[in-house]
Amino acid sequence: MSDVTRRIAENLAAVRGRIAAAAGRAGRPADAIELVAVTKYVPAQIAAVLAEAGCHALGESRPQALWAKAAELANPAVRWHLVGHLQRNKIARTLPLVALVHSVDTLRLLTAIDEEAGLAGRPAQVLLEVNVSGDRAKMGLPPAQLAPTIQRAAELANVSIRGLMGMASLTGVAAATRRDFGRLRELRDQLTAECPANVSLAELSMGMSGDYEIAIEEGSTIVRIGSALFEGIPA
Numbered sequence: 001m002s003d004v005t006r007r008i009a010e011n012l013a014a015v016r017g018r019i020a021a022a023a024g025r026a027g028r029p030a031d032a033i034e035l036v037a038v039t040k041y042v043p044a045q046i047a048a049v050l051a052e053a054g055c056h057a058l059g060e061s062r063p064q065a066l067w068a069k070a071a072e073l074a075n076p077a078v079r080w081h082l083v084g085h086l087q088r089n090k091i092a093r094t095l096p097l098v099a100l101v102h103s104v105d106t107l108r109l110l111t112a113i114d115e116e117a118g119l120a121g122r123p124a125q126v127l128l129e130v131n132v133s134g135d136r137a138k139m140g141l142p143p144a145q146l147a148p149t150i151q152r153a154a155e156l157a158n159v160s161i162r163g164l165m166g167m168a169s170l171t172g173v174a175a176a177t178r179r180d181f182g183r184l185r186e187l188r189d190q191l192t193a194e195c196p197a198n199v200s201l202a203e204l205s206m207g208m209s210g211d212y213e214i215a216i217e218e219g220s221t222i223v224r225i226g227s228a229l230f231e232g233i234p235a
C-alpha cells in the first residue's frame with residue numbers, strides 16, 4: 001500500500017467515525033448521512049484512490065473540472081455530484097454525468113435544467129441552494145423565494161427536487177454556524193408541510209470540513225467534505 005493510499009484510508013476512516021459520532025449525538029444512524037467527497041483540490045488519480053477505498057460519491061464545484069475527472073476516472077461505482085454553480089451553457093454536458101446537482105439557485109436555471117433533461121429523456125435530480133446566512137448575496141435563493149420556486153418546480157416534468165443545500169456564514173463562530181444550519185432545517189420543515197406531492201425536501205446538503213459535525217447535529221443528510229479527506233496528501 002502506498003503512503004497516499006494509506007493516508008487517504010486513514011482520513012476517510014476518521015471522517016466516517018466523526019460522522020457516525022455526530023449522527024449518534026443527534027439520535028440518527030450513521031448511514032442516514034451521505035458523505036460526498038469533494039475532490040476539487042486533488043488530481044483524478046487521488047480521487048480514484050478515494051473511490052477504491054470505498055467512497056463512491058464524489059463532488060466537484062466547477063463543471064469543467066467534473067467533466068475532466070469523470071472522463072479520467074473509470075470506476076463505474078462512482079456517482080458524481082455537482083456542488084458549485086452551474087452555468088446554463090454547461091447544463092447539457094453536465095447532466096448526463098451527475099447523480100445530483102446541489103446548487104440550483106434560480107428559477108431560470110431550474111427551468112433550463114428541466115428543458116435539457118427533457119431532451120435527454122432522463123429526469124434531473126436537484127437540490128435548491130438557499131442563502132440562509134444572508135452574507136453571500138450572490139449564492140442561493142433568498143428564503144422568501146423558496147415557496148414560489150417550489151410551486152413552480154412542481155410543474156416541471158423533468159426535474160426532481162430532492163431537498164435543500166446551504167452553507168453557514170464564514171464567521172467560524174460555532175453558535176452562528178449552528179444557527180444558520182438550524183434555520184435551513186426549519187425552513188425545510190415549514191415548506192414540507194405545504195409541499196406539492198411530487199417535490200421532496202428530504203435531503204439537506206449542509207456541512208463541509210470545518211462544520212460538518214454541527215451540520216449533522218442540526219439535521220444534515222448529505223455532507224460535502226474536501227480538505228479533511230486530503231490532509232497530509234501532497235498537492
Ligand SMILES: *Cc1c(COP(=O)(O)O)cnc(C)c1O
Binds near residue numbers: 061210224225226227
Ligand atoms: C469546496 C467545497 C466543499 C468542500 O470544502 P472543504 O471545506 O474543503 O470540506 C463543499 N461544498 C462546496 C460547495 C465547495 O465548493
